[in-house]
Amino acid sequence: MSGPSPDRPLVFKFGGACFITMGDYQRVARYIADRLPEAGRIVVVVSAMSGTTGNLQNAQRDLSARPSATLTAALLITADTVSSVLLATALCEIGVNARQIEARQEGLTASGSPQGARLTGIDPAPLWAALATCTVITMPGGQAIDENNAVVTLGRNSSDLSAVAAAVSLNAEACEIFSDVPGVFTADPYLLPEARMISDLGYATVKQMSLAGAKMLHPRAVDMAERHAVPIICRTCPPDATSRTVISGTASPTAIIADTRSAVWAFPDHRLLAKAVARMAEAQLEDPGMYGLVLDFEGVKHLVIPGGDPHGAAHRICAAASPRTDLRLLTTVRDAGDPESLLVLEGDLLVEARRRHLMHYPSFVQPPGGKARSPLSGLLTRSVAPEPVS
Numbered sequence: 001m002s003g004p005s006p007d008r009p010l011v012f013k014f015g016g017a018c019f020i021t022m023g024d025y026q027r028v029a030r031y032i033a034d035r036l037p038e039a040g041r042i043v044v045v046v047s048a049m050s051g052t053t054g055n056l057q058n059a060q061r062d063l064s065a066r067p068s069a070t071l072t073a074a075l076l077i078t079a080d081t082v083s084s085v086l087l088a089t090a091l092c093e094i095g096v097n098a099r100q101i102e103a104r105q106e107g108l109t110a111s112g113s114p115q116g117a118r119l120t121g122i123d124p125a126p127l128w129a130a131l132a133t134c135t136v137i138t139m140p141g142g143q144a145i146d147e148n149n150a151v152v153t154l155g156r157n158s159s160d161l162s163a164v165a166a167a168v169s170l171n172a173e174a175c176e177i178f179s180d181v182p183g184v185f186t187a188d189p190y191l192l193p194e195a196r197m198i199s200d201l202g203y204a205t206v207k208q209m210s211l212a213g214a215k216m217l218h219p220r221a222v223d224m225a226e227r228h229a230v231p232i233i234c235r236t237c238p239p240d241a242t243s244r245t246v247i248s249g250t251a252s253p254t255a256i257i258a259d260t261r262s263a264v265w266a267f268p269d270h271r272l273l274a275k276a277v278a279r280m281a282e283a284q285l286e287d288p289g290m291y292g293l294v295l296d297f298e299g300v301k302h303l304v305i306p307g308g309d310p311h312g313a314a315h316r317i318c319a320a321a322s323p324r325t326d327l328r329l330l331t332t333v334r335d336a337g338d339p340e341s342l343l344v345l346e347g348d349l350l351v352e353a354r355r356r357h358l359m360h361y362p363s364f365v366q367p368p369g370g371k372a373r374s375p376l377s378g379l380l381t382r383s384v385a386p387e388p389v390s
């Protein structure tokens with residue numbers, strides 16, 4: 001291990017999957033404290049507890065089918081902010097000189113839709129100023145300031161983007177992203193337990209995986225990391241953060257992405273499809289997270305939104321088409337060439353994904369356990385009994 005280098009702080013991001021119970025904030029805090037001697041300074045991007053952002057969004061939709069983007073952003077940012085305050089609290093409690101900062105102190109600027117704004121600038125000065133006063137900064141992920149000085153979100157799951165932006169801003173050696181998987185696998189290990197962990201992976205491949213609906217990394221975060229040659233290190237939530245995938249360079253193993261969340265509409269009328277595609281392109285100017293592709297299924301063209309349509313924008317654009325909730329996107333990201341994407345019936349998705357995975361990776365690997373959601377994810381929307389902390 002090299003000696004402390006205060007000029008190159010470590011940059012960590014803890015995803016929502018790392019925060020299931022209050023004890024997890026203590027575990028993460030202890031891990032951060034243990035790593036502090038490596039650099040003397042750590043910037044930690046923090047996501048909302050698993051499930052919280054979705055719960056807030058559902059609660060708001062109980063009041064309004066189409067809340068404004070401004071109100072949605074104002075609500076959703078609270079979840080990551082709460083989480084970053086809780087982590088700073090846990091750090092201070094064990095004697096770390098930690099400080100929580102808000103979006104206005106992160107140095108990130110953005111424009112476009114307040115619920116999915118485009119990152120336009122990174123100013124390192126505020127982060128360095130904050131680091132001059134403490135050894136660990138916790139900051140809510142997925143937030144920036146727009147031209148009206150309002151706090152906006154960079155879209156769902158965009159904490160990864162904040163983390164890479166912080167790493168770029170501080171000239172960090174790498175951006176370490178912690179979640180509920182030990183690294184990136186050849187398929188989502190919760191869906192295909194036989195998936196294999198990949199130790200080295202190129203930026204282009206992981207970006208194709210994200211664009212095909214694999215949730216583990218935000219595609220714009222991968223883009224930015226590639227442009228600035230910042231390696232992303234994916235590892236599992238503490239305390240077992242030993243194994244990892246390093247994303248850098250160009251290694252491109254085959255991966256299978258079974259997108260259980262994809263949203264699909266059938267467009268038998270080609271003119272309606274052309275209009276919808278044009279409106280998608282316009283919407284993308286405002287919200288870069290709006291991404292869709294056109295695929296055939298049984299001779300009919302379909303518009304597909306990988307990863308689903310959390311804010312309902314594609315539902316509005318496709319209002320004149322027939323939703324196909326029984327179809328899902330299945331993608332093979334390969335060594336060379338474009339990914340191969342097709343639509344399959346939902347009931348066949350896992351069987352077909354497994355068949356394709358087996359063609360590339362014949363042997364069986366031990367499955368991980370089930371995925372967890374925080375019982376505290378309702379903290380902001382309903383009262384919960386305090387949980388004893390171990």
Ligand SMILES: Nc1ncnc2c1ncn2[C@@H]1O[C@H](COP(=O)(O)OP(=O)(O)O)[C@@H](O)[C@H]1O
Nearest residue numbers: 015016017179181184185187188190214215216
């Ligand atoms: N190929 C893959 N390798 C690893 N994880 C994957 C893959 N595809 C999808 N995932 C999913 O990504 C999830 C982690 O991303 P995410 O849910 O955004 O976590 P976090 O909330 O910690 O950011 C895992 O729980 C897993 O289900």
Ligand SMILES: N[C@@H](CC(=O)OP(=O)(O)O)C(=O)O
Nearest residue numbers: 015016047053156157158159
């Ligand atoms: N509030 C964001 C936070 C985020 O990016 O979450 P995660 O890192 O857990 O995907 C969201 O869920 O949209």
